[in-house]
Amino acid sequence: xxxxxxxxxxxxxxxxxxxxxxxxxxxxxxxxxxxxxxxxxxxxxxxxxxxxxxxxxxxxxxxxxxxxxxxxxxxxxxxxxxxxxxxxxxxxxxxxxxxxxxxxxxxxxxxxxxxxxxxxxxxxxxxxxxxxxxxxxxxxxxxxxxxxxxxxxxxxxxxxxxxxxxxxxxxxxxxxxxxxxxxxxxxxxxxxxxxxxxxxxxxxxxxxxxxxxxxxxxxxxxxxxxxxxxxxxxxxxxxxxxxxxxxxxxxxxxxxxxxxxxxxxxxxxxxxxxxxxxxxxxxxxxxxxxxxxxxxxxxxxxxxxxxxxxxxxxxxxxxxxxxxxxxxxxxxxxxxxxxxxxxxxxxxxxxxxxxxxxxxxxxxxxxxxxxxxxxxxxxxxxxxxxxxxxxxxxxxxxxxxxxxxxxxxxxxxxxxxxxxxxxxxxxxxxxxxxxxxxxxxxxxxxxxxxxxxxxxxxxxxxxxxxxxxxxxxxxxxxxxxx
Amino acid sequence: xxxxxxxxxxxxxxxxxxxxxxxxxxxxxxxxxxxxxxxxxxxxxxxxxxxxxxxxxxxxxxxxxxxxxxxxxxxxxxxxxxxxxxxxxxxxxxxxxxxxxxxxxxxxxxxxxxxxxxxxxxxxxxxxxxxxxxxxxxxxxxxxxxxxxxxxxxxxxxxxxxxxxxxxxxxxxxxxxxxxxxxxxxxxxxxxxxxxxxxxxxxxxxxxxxxxxxxxxxxxxxxxxxxxxxxxxxxxxxxxxxxxxxxxxxxxxxxxxxxxxxxxxxxxxxxxxxxxxxxxxxxxxxxxxxxxxxxxxxxxxxxxxxxxxxxxxxxxxxxxxxxxxxxxxxxxxxxxxxxxxxxxxxxxxxxxxxxxxxxxxxxxxxxxxxxxxxxxxxxxxxxxxxxxxxxxxxxxxxxxxxxxxxxxxxxxxxxxxxxxxxxxxxxxxxxxxxxxxxxxxxxxxxxxxxxxxxxxxxxxxxxxxxxxxxxxxxxxxxxxxx
Numbered sequence: 001x002x003x004x005x006x007x008x009x010x011x012x013x014x015x016x017x018x019x020x021x022x023x024x025x026x027x028x029x030x031x032x033x034x035x036x037x038x039x040x041x042x043x044x045x046x047x048x049x050x051x052x053x054x055x056x057x058x059x060x061x062x063x064x065x066x067x068x069x070x071x072x073x074x075x076x077x078x079x080x081x082x083x084x085x086x087x088x089x090x091x092x093x094x095x096x097x098x099x100x101x102x103x104x105x106x107x108x109x110x111x112x113x114x115x116x117x118x119x120x121x122x123x124x125x126x127x128x129x130x131x132x133x134x135x136x137x138x139x140x141x142x143x144x145x146x147x148x149x150x151x152x153x154x155x156x157x158x159x160x161x162x163x164x165x166x167x168x169x170x171x172x173x174x175x176x177x178x179x180x181x182x183x184x185x186x187x188x189x190x191x192x193x194x195x196x197x198x199x200x201x202x203x204x205x206x207x208x209x210x211x212x213x214x215x216x217x218x219x220x221x222x223x224x225x226x227x228x229x230x231x232x233x234x235x236x237x238x239x240x241x242x243x244x245x246x247x248x249x250x251x252x253x254x255x256x257x258x259x260x261x262x263x264x265x266x267x268x269x270x271x272x273x274x275x276x277x278x279x280x281x282x283x284x285x286x287x288x289x290x291x292x293x294x295x296x297x298x299x300x301x302x303x304x305x306x307x308x309x310x311x312x313x314x315x316x317x318x319x320x321x322x323x324x325x326x327x328x329x330x331x332x333x334x335x336x337x338x339x340x341x342x343x344x345x346x347x348x349x350x351x352x353x354x355x356x357x358x359x360x361x362x363x364x365x366x367x368x369x370x371x372x373x374x375x376x377x378x379x380x381x382x383x384x385x386x387x388x389x390x391x392x393x394x395x396x397x398x399x400x401x402x403x404x405x406x407x408x409x410x411x412x413x414x415x416x417x418x419x420x421x422x423x424x425x426x427x428x429x430x431x432x433x434x435x436x437x438x439x440x441x442x443x444x445x446x447x448x449x450x451x452x453x454x455x456x457x458x459x460x461x462x463x464x465x466x467x468x469x470x471x472x473x474x475x476x477x478x479x480x481x482x
Numbered sequence: 483x484x485x486x487x488x489x490x491x492x493x494x495x496x497x498x499x500x501x502x503x504x505x506x507x508x509x510x511x512x513x514x515x516x517x518x519x520x521x522x523x524x525x526x527x528x529x530x531x532x533x534x535x536x537x538x539x540x541x542x543x544x545x546x547x548x549x550x551x552x553x554x555x556x557x558x559x560x561x562x563x564x565x566x567x568x569x570x571x572x573x574x575x576x577x578x579x580x581x582x583x584x585x586x587x588x589x590x591x592x593x594x595x596x597x598x599x600x601x602x603x604x605x606x607x608x609x610x611x612x613x614x615x616x617x618x619x620x621x622x623x624x625x626x627x628x629x630x631x632x633x634x635x636x637x638x639x640x641x642x643x644x645x646x647x648x649x650x651x652x653x654x655x656x657x658x659x660x661x662x663x664x665x666x667x668x669x670x671x672x673x674x675x676x677x678x679x680x681x682x683x684x685x686x687x688x689x690x691x692x693x694x695x696x697x698x699x700x701x702x703x704x705x706x707x708x709x710x711x712x713x714x715x716x717x718x719x720x721x722x723x724x725x726x727x728x729x730x731x732x733x734x735x736x737x738x739x740x741x742x743x744x745x746x747x748x749x750x751x752x753x754x755x756x757x758x759x760x761x762x763x764x765x766x767x768x769x770x771x772x773x774x775x776x777x778x779x780x781x782x783x784x785x786x787x788x789x790x791x792x793x794x795x796x797x798x799x800x801x802x803x804x805x806x807x808x809x810x811x812x813x814x815x816x817x818x819x820x821x822x823x824x825x826x827x828x829x830x831x832x833x834x835x836x837x838x839x840x841x842x843x844x845x846x847x848x849x850x851x852x853x854x855x856x857x858x859x860x861x862x863x864x865x866x867x868x869x870x871x872x873x874x875x876x877x878x879x880x881x882x883x884x885x886x887x888x889x890x891x892x893x894x895x896x897x898x899x900x901x902x903x904x905x906x907x908x909x910x911x912x913x914x915x916x917x918x919x920x921x922x923x924x925x926x927x928x929x930x931x932x933x934x935x936x937x938x939x940x941x942x943x944x945x946x947x948x949x950x951x952x953x954x955x956x957x958x959x960x961x962x963x964x
Contacts, residue, residue: 343805
């Protein structure tokens with residue numbers, strides 16, 4: 001019998017190095033960087049199929065509805081969505097998931113993987129995972145090592161006890177040690193020596209072996225994480241780990257917490273394409289530069305450019321580059337980044353600067369994801385604002401009222417069930433309804449298709465905090481911050 | 483008595499070198515490049531005041547309502563707005579205006595000036611014009627020459643018979659000859675010699691002297707232009723030169739047509755700041771680079787940049803530059819240009835490429851100016867579109883109907899008089915009205931304030947050409963191209 005593998009997809013991270021596409025409110029793993037799917041969706045699909053059980057997901061509270069929506073879009077039903085009350089790096093999240101899995105499937109094999117990397121060859125990756133099963137079954141903690149093709153200083157490396165042969169067979173190897181991000185000389189020496197691989201942060205283990213390793217090396221973390229799991233609450237399909245216990249946990253990666261200390265550990269080499277897309281320079285390289293070194297995405301025009309990445313993220317925005325060399329240009333309707341390719345990592349400085357200046361684009365996108373769907377502001381004028389609102393089938397906005405604004409809703413797709421004070425009505429495409437100032441109202445999508453409506457707000461004060469909630473199926477606060 | 487000067491502001495041009503800010507539908511002279519006013523508005527204001535009569539304007543039919551709106555915004559009532567049926571360069575337009583002015587004010591002094599240049603020191607410019615009056619009154623054709631501060635190859639130059647002194651006094655000088663755009667060596671020699679000025683294309687003359695010069699050097703053009711003027715039609719305050727006569731005119735600048743041939747011509751030097759803003763590199767220079775060579779405009783962030791222009795044209799779009807050197811970056815919500823500064827002139831190649839590809843951004847802006855005001859599309863989705871529409875006080879859209887769409891109008895500012903079939907109603911802020919598919923309808927702004935409404939269109943076909951016009955106060959075609 002083949003062992004089924006339980007994937008754990010880690011998607012709590014929130015980097016700024018791919019700003020403006022990746023923002024705190026909608027980070028890299030959920031963005032469409034390399035194709036029609038987000039990196040998270042691609043990860044979930046890569047870990048789907050006969051050899052995999054439904055995935056567990058570990059994420060932050062802010063991203064739970066993005067996770068739900070993106071999984072639904074690729075028709076994947078997760079086994080569980082764990083909500084980390086705060087980011088605590090990978091060790092606590094992986095341990096919590098292992099404890100939950102161990103209760104349900106004692107001794108199950110778990111594959112823990114980040115969701116913000118790109119792996120080009122799904123079949124090769126799956127074959128590599130399969131090749132690691134016997135060692136994992138025998139109690140090894142397996143880490144996957146990427147065969148390097150350059151002296152990369154941005155990754156951690158794995159040192160083997162002996163050089164790999166030329167063959168690509170994914171045979172488990174003994175690990176000598178983890179190597180921190182190296183300097184250029186060290187990286188070159190490691191590349192030349194053939195005894196080092198990149199650390200991809202992907203792990204395979206049996207839950208028993210992992211829990212045993214934590215018992216040996218991190219007994220306190222194990223006890224606290226058990227607490228966080230045993231007092232977790234289930235809420236709308238999410239498993240919300242206990243915040244009090246979680247708050248006591250150390251912020252530490254699984255490498256530091258147990259992998260570097262464990263005795264029975266091995267490395268399985270992976271030879272297919274891989275990138276952590278750790279910055280725009282990595283996106284450029286992954287994009288496959290043409291003979292002039294040009295990579296483009298979206299409606300772009302490159303004239304006499306070399307070694308340049310041009311990305312227009314919206315179909316409605318044209319990006320033109322002329323005579324550029326070693327330039328990264330990322331265009332979005334609300335924010336544009338132009339950077340020298342060697343300085344692409346410094347986008348974090350710009351994001352910090354914008355954040356300090358109170359600029360919304362530092363951390364948020366125009367489109368705001370909510371439990372019931374999403375909305376975006378189309379135009380803000382004096383005493384009016386126009387929004388596009390999309391409500392998922394079966395979803396409902398809270399029962400609410402506003403002190404300072406009236407609203408017109410025009411349905412342009414689907415059907416809305418609208419409650420205004422005591423009156424309930426269905427309105428459908430090409431119909432509209434008026435919500436007077438002060439009226440208690442609710443919108444629901446009772447149908448099977450997404451509901452799209454245009455909301456025209458009028459009034460003297462149009463901020464999101466003019467909302468009084470009377471009842472909310474998503475248990476949000478009555479007077480929210482946003 | 484001081485001679486009053488009649489300004490003629492030329493604003494028919496349509497360049498692409500400042501794309502994406504300047505587009506065929508809304509060219510450079512109407513864009514806000516250097517401040518709160520457009521170059522055209524700044525020109526009109528510079529030529530206002532006690533020493534000037536109300537200006538005459540010469541423009542193309544496509545721009546007539548932009549002219550009207552921009553003049554109204556700076557409270558200038560033009561003496562006449564001449565519509566050139568087709569662009570014929572400066573000679574026919576200046577001559578037509580001179581003929582009209584000569585009828586009304588025989589022997590009047592006219593100052594003909596382009597509207598797409600920037601002149602920093604209004605007082606110095608006006609003093610220079612005043613200093614030229616005696617020579618113009620005595621029958622000279624005056625051209626103004628800009629004292630050069632660099633060996634510019636992008637301009638035509640004026641050669642004097644003797645070197646200018648160091649003083650700044652605007653004393654009329656004899657012109658030896660016009661010099662075509664020079665190569666770099668020639669330009670440097672001219673700069674060093676002190677006998678050459680830049681040709682700004684600004685002229686002062688009495689209408690009698692100018693018409694006499696045309697009679698001598700361009701008798702055929704004079705006769706044809708007289709025809710175009712005598713059969714001009716007046717239409718909504720515009721003087722529409724006769725298209726048949728106009729079509730026979732040569733496309734030629736006033737320099738070539740008469741100035742280079744005329745005998746009684748002199749040059750008045752101008753020492754204040756001037757730029758033709760002939761490309762983004764000129765905009766950068768005019769912007770006053772700081773010690774690092776950085777010029778910014780709008781919400782921009784420059785980190786470790788040198789000799790770089792960063793412009794964000796919308797308050798809602800952030801532009802970030804990191805580690806850039808000699809880069810021009812112009813961000814707009816629908817189009818972004820990033821170019822090496824030495825290649826900024828090649829933006830025309832990009833515009834041509836986009837035009838060939840049928841890309842709207844090549845020539846048009848999201849905001850579309852109409853006789854009655856303007857509109858812009860806020861979002862286009864499947865089977866729906868949302869527009870913001872602004873109607874000027876007293877203006878009316880045509881009586882119309884659509885085969886394929888219904889419309890919801892929500893008024894967010896001002897008051898609309900809405901006719902739907904036989905029913906007329908007033909709707910005001912926070913009210914809405916529904917226009918069923920096929921209904922014959924009209925919108926008017928009967929008030930004293932601009933009317934702003936949000937239009938939500940629904941239907942299977944939403945292009946502008948689904949419009950049947952029954953009656954139009956602006957005499958447009960019943961089934962227009964756009």
